[in-house]
Amino acid sequence: MSGKLYGVGLGPGDPELMTLKAHRLIRGASVVAYPAPDTGASFARSIAADAIAPGAVEIPIVIPMRAARFPAQAVYDTAAQTIGAHLEAGRDVVVLCEGDPFFYGSFMYLYDRLAGRAPVEVVPGVTSLTTCAAVAGRPLCARNEVLTVLPGPLEDAELAERLATPGAFAIMKVGRHLPRLRRVLEGMDLAGTATYLSHASLPNQIVLPLAEAPEDAPYFSMILIPGRDPYAAS
Template sequence: MTGTLYGLGLGPGDPELLTLKAHRLISGAQVIAYPTPDTGESFARSIAAAFIPDTAREIPIVIPMRSERFPAQEVYDSAAEEIAAALEQGQDVVVLCEGDPFLYGSFMYLYARLAERFPTEVVPGVSSLGAVTAAAGRPLIARDEVLTVLPATLPEAELEAQVRKSNAVAIMKIGRHLTKVRDLLEGLGLAERAVFVSHASLPEQNVRPLREAPETAPYFSMIILPGRDAHV
């Protein structure tokens, strides 16, 4: 008998937004894996830290945080091998994921490598979309409006084309792309409706109109453009 692989959504950052199922699986974990930068602490681990058993074996998945390309496939190949070894020994492995595992989540790369070989369960988490709109106090879509979720990493022309044809927009992965996105929305006359949110649900949460956003933004920030029918 092999162990079971769990892709566990942790929510946006506030430990109180963990699901009961996530709390149960973390508290009883034999092996816990999580993404971590090559410098600094793991955000995923910090969310779950209070619930990780002292007896649990930890597998950090070290991901370089640099703008230039790095051998991502090798990182996930190596992590998958180490996780597979634990599963083959009959140990369950809990992989911690910020937000939801399948919404821009890195767990999908481990899932692709392991799900056909081992019993696997994906445990959804509160997504950053829900956390950001709650923090902003702004409904995002209503009635028959359509929500478009975009990564700020898109080329500017493609980003503009997508925004132009959308009712409501959530732009994720802002980081170093803040100026590009702000200028684009200003040029389209949409900045007045846009809201900037960073670190949703955390003590350092920052919510403000886009025109009052800081000059730099963390990776975990988002700009939302609510639909015209979505209002309070």
């Protein structure tokens, strides 16, 4: 009798943006796993901290900083072994996931390794995408508008090609790419309506017109570009 693996979305950072289901599962979990940096606190754990049961077994999945964007698969091999042992012993395991597990999330690496061996349930969470729109006070997309989500590391040519199409855009994982992204957007006359955000929903949240964004943006930052006509019924 295998335990069940839960990939649980925690939302964007404010613990109150966790779902009731995530909260229930975390409170009841005897084993929780979460991504963690090699130095400092785990962001995922910090969101869920108040819900984790005092006696719970904790499995930090330590991702070396330099591999943060293209993680060493060996880390997930080891984590899957540790988690797999709990599952085989009949214990459920709750994996804490920033945002939503399947929206640019690292949970997929565990999912790939464990989905064939144990029952798995993925619990969706509030994404940074819609949180940024809420915090900026601007609808993300309307009616029959196309929404395109662009990772910041994309090359200029692909970015420009995508941004030339109609619709609304969100550029994620902005980080060190900010000065380059701003140049691309300025060159396409899209910078004027763009909003820069970081740490949306957290006490240190920043919301600024793109022109006023810091040169040195954190990894968890985003640029939102509204559609030219948000009410357009294309």
